[in-house]
Amino acid sequence: MVGILLNPGGSAAGPVVNLPAPSLKGRVSVEEALQARRTVRRFAHRALSLTQLSQLLWAADGVTDPRRGYRSAPSAGALYPLDLYVAVGERSVADLPPGVYHYLPDRQGLELITKGDIRKELARAALYQSWMAEAPIMVVITAEYARCTQKYGQRGLLYTHIEVGHVGQNLFLQAEALSLGAGIVGAFENQAVSQIMGLPPAQEPLLIMPIGYKH
Numbered sequence: 001m002v003g004i005l006l007n008p009g010g011s012a013a014g015p016v017v018n019l020p021a022p023s024l025k026g027r028v029s030v031e032e033a034l035q036a037r038r039t040v041r042r043f044a045h046r047a048l049s050l051t052q053l054s055q056l057l058w059a060a061d062g063v064t065d066p067r068r069g070y071r072s073a074p075s076a077g078a079l080y081p082l083d084l085y086v087a088v089g090e091r092s093v094a095d096l097p098p099g100v101y102h103y104l105p106d107r108q109g110l111e112l113i114t115k116g117d118i119r120k121e122l123a124r125a126a127l128y129q130s131w132m133a134e135a136p137i138m139v140v141i142t143a144e145y146a147r148c149t150q151k152y153g154q155r156g157l158l159y160t161h162i163e164v165g166h167v168g169q170n171l172f173l174q175a176e177a178l179s180l181g182a183g184i185v186g187a188f189e190n191q192a193v194s195q196i197m198g199l200p201p202a203q204e205p206l207l208i209m210p211i212g213y214k215h
């Protein structure tokens with residue numbers, strides 16, 4: 001484990017991996033990323049760096065205005081009903097052991113939820129879409145609807161579903177800008193995914209995005 005601080009405590013329940021600061025400069029234009037974006041279903045067996053993982057998560061739904069707590073993706077009423085989890089495979093991210101991690105946007109960190117490589121189990125829970133397990137990481141986006149419905153009622157469900165689309169597209173575009181590819185999976189058994197990942201009962205998985213180098 002090189003270059004990682006493991007800090008117990010803070011707002012997280014488990015040990016926290018501090019992620020490298022994200023970069024605000026890239027070599028691919030937004031237009032080029034939009035033109036290149038495709039749902040990728042074949043991945044090379046090549047590990048990502050912690051810097052790449054940090055950049056992906058920050059782009060997806062990271063904090064871009066710390067003073068007001070605003071994020072990269074818009075959110076109705078700035079209520080932020082979504083959480084991001086990462087299933088990291090064996091030898092998939094340099095210096096990061098396999099496991100399920102919870103993204104902590106406020107401190108650009110990862111909280112370890114459970115140890116071990118669960119990619120194959122997730123692929124099975126996604127109607128046996130075995131291609132998913134070839135990706136070094138899968139980002140799982142969950143919703144805690146009550147954060148939004150307590151203000152907006154039933155309409156909060158719609159707002160939450162709109163928001164996950166923003167986060168998904170952010171991930172797609174950042175993946176392209178890092179010369180990576182992302183897939184997107186909505187076909188899965190919610191209960192199975194929740195159980196495999198050890199998700200809190202209030203959080204429903206909405207999308208799974210496998211990400212890695214394209215094959």
Ligand SMILES: Cc1cc2nc3c(=O)[nH]c(=O)nc-3n(C[C@H](O)[C@H](O)[C@H](O)COP(=O)(O)O)c2cc1C
Pocket residue numbers: 037038039040041129184185186187188
């Ligand atoms: C909400 C949603 C769910 C999807 N679920 C799956 C899925 O379970 N498996 C899959 O292979 N592709 C899935 N896709 C990807 C679509 O098949 C893909 O976006 C479409 O074929 C257009 O291709 P493109 O993304 O490369 O432009 C999903 C896309 C969206 C937006």
